[in-house]
Amino acid sequence: MSPQPISASGLSGLPKDTFVGGSLKAFREDPLVFMNELHRRHGDYARFRLGPQKFYALFDPEMLKEAMVTKADAFSKAGAFDEIKRLTGEGLVMSNGELHDRQRRILQPKFTRKHIRRYGEQMAESTQRLTGDWVHGQQRSLTHDLFAITFDIIARTMFSYDSSEQLDRIEKAFDSINRIAVEKMRTLVRVPLFIPTGQNREYLSALQSLDEVVFGIIAKRRESADSDRGDLLSVLMDAVDETDQSGMSDRQLRDELMTMFLAGHETTAHTLAWAFDFVMRYPDVENRLVEEWERVLGGTPPGAEHFNELSYTQNVLWETLRLRPSGYLTGRTAIKDTELGGLPIKRGEALMISPYPLHMSSRYFDDPEAFRPERFENDDVKTLPMMAYFPFGAGPRSCIGNHFAMLEMVIIFASIGQKFRLRHIPGHPPVTYEALMTLTPKGGIRVTVERR
Numbered sequence: 001m002s003p004q005p006i007s008a009s010g011l012s013g014l015p016k017d018t019f020v021g022g023s024l025k026a027f028r029e030d031p032l033v034f035m036n037e038l039h040r041r042h043g044d045y046a047r048f049r050l051g052p053q054k055f056y057a058l059f060d061p062e063m064l065k066e067a068m069v070t071k072a073d074a075f076s077k078a079g080a081f082d083e084i085k086r087l088t089g090e091g092l093v094m095s096n097g098e099l100h101d102r103q104r105r106i107l108q109p110k111f112t113r114k115h116i117r118r119y120g121e122q123m124a125e126s127t128q129r130l131t132g133d134w135v136h137g138q139q140r141s142l143t144h145d146l147f148a149i150t151f152d153i154i155a156r157t158m159f160s161y162d163s164s165e166q167l168d169r170i171e172k173a174f175d176s177i178n179r180i181a182v183e184k185m186r187t188l189v190r191v192p193l194f195i196p197t198g199q200n201r202e203y204l205s206a207l208q209s210l211d212e213v214v215f216g217i218i219a220k221r222r223e224s225a226d227s228d229r230g231d232l233l234s235v236l237m238d239a240v241d242e243t244d245q246s247g248m249s250d251r252q253l254r255d256e257l258m259t260m261f262l263a264g265h266e267t268t269a270h271t272l273a274w275a276f277d278f279v280m281r282y283p284d285v286e287n288r289l290v291e292e293w294e295r296v297l298g299g300t301p302p303g304a305e306h307f308n309e310l311s312y313t314q315n316v317l318w319e320t321l322r323l324r325p326s327g328y329l330t331g332r333t334a335i336k337d338t339e340l341g342g343l344p345i346k347r348g349e350a351l352m353i354s355p356y357p358l359h360m361s362s363r364y365f366d367d368p369e370a371f372r373p374e375r376f377e378n379d380d381v382k383t384l385p386m387m388a389y390f391p392f393g394a395g396p397r398s399c400i401g402n403h404f405a406m407l408e409m410v411i412i413f414a415s416i417g418q419k420f421r422l423r424h425i426p427g428h429p430p431v432t433y434e435a436l437m438t439l440t441p442k443g444g445i446r447v448t449v450e451r452r
């Protein structure tokens with residue numbers, strides 16, 4: 001893998017307790033390079049300003065643990081990432097306070113390691129069906145295929161919804177929203193949505209397309225005689241408020257569905273795309289994977305029962321998440337005055353948090369730029385400080401879908417890999433990233449598929 005260059009314009013070499021001006025340009029150019037550079041220049045934390053907002057970027061595992069775990073109640077997720085709320089509303093990713101705690105309590109039991117095992121069969125079935133027409137020697141868009149598979153899985157397992165007829169429309173809508181929302185979040189002066197610019201019209205029409213899909217799912221379920229399907233939608237629809245015994249409004253249901261769709265497909269699709277990209281570049285890793293798939297699966301499709309034994313497959317994914325953490329950036333805003341590692345943080349000040357600079361630090365990882373799944377085989381990783389490696393976040397706002405994601409990725413990766421060898425199409429440029437809502441392979445990845 002070629003290391004990403006470290007350079008960022010607009011950063012001055014001021015001491016970390018000075019608010020750095022001119023950060024917006026560097027942040028807009030590439031937030032990952034920006035965060036790495038802050039870490040390299042300032043060490044454990046840095047202070048900077050994006051427009052009027054003061055931020056702290058944290059790189060010290062202890063400070064991160066305080067911010068995300070032990071003092072999590074001093075922070076909310078409002079603030080710089082509010083644009084995402086247009087899509088997810090008050091769903092789990094962006095809600096705060098009591099509403100978040102209640103919704104998390106309702107949803108959590110459906111995401112335990114034990115519970116998600118039941119989705120293994122559907123994960124395998126979707127992968128088999130959607131790769132069923134792959135032909136030896138054919139060129140395909142890997143990123144599109146992985147979108148189709150992961151979306152099919154989240155839609156069927158969570159909401160018993162067959163998305164096949166709407167898939168192109170949904171993919172296009174998510175793509176538009178992703179690009180436009182990220183651009184808006186990185187701009188200080190945003191053109192209000194009621195002004196009919198071309199970009200605003202595209203944004204609103206994409207939001208409307210997704211709303212139609214999601215409200216359609218809810219309406220159909222409300223009409224259905226057989227409304228209890230045992231899926232996540234049934235759990236949400238059956239939940240009643242402890243205080244007034246009311247059920248969830250269609251709006252809250254819409255927000256939770258939209259949140260699961262958003263959080264639950266692109267993160268896994270892109271991690272898998274990066275994993276295949278690494279495997280195509282590292283033949284030794286591919287050989288070890290093929291050996292494991294033959295030994296553990298012996299030609300049968302993978303399922304939840306194989307998960308533990310597919311340990312090298314898991315390690316390839318853990319290593320991919322280290323170098324390409326799809327949830328590469330998050331934020332918090334202090335809702336009261338507090339301290340992190342003795343550093344005072346005032347109410348209204350914000351935190352910018354990325355696992356990437358820690359994942360790339362030689363303090364925690366030997367030869368950090370090398371793709372070496374073996375590093376997850378020994379106990380070294382277990383002895384790292386808690387927040388030196390955190391692709392799924394930590395604390396009360398950690399990823400609720402982490403077990404779902406790992407099982408899904410292992411099944412998709414092994415299902416495709418045991419049957420097909422993927423090769424970059426000749427002349428394919430090295431894949432670089434685009435820091436959108438998740439860490440996205442820029443321009444997609446095109447491959448030739450060969451039957452093994």
Ligand code: HEM
Nearest residue numbers: 092093263264267268271327330392393397399400401405
């Ligand atoms: C490789 C796959 C995935 C990665 C890397 C990932 C990463 C993350 C991270 C870092 C967070 C925490 C963000 C923060 O601290 O602000 C998060 C939260 C969340 N993730 Fe994931 N995620 C993945 C897959 C999934 C899947 C498959 C689902 C759903 C099935 C999901 C649903 C959620 C939800 C609902 C939250 C918000 C939790 C809360 O605030 O209570 N994620 N994810």
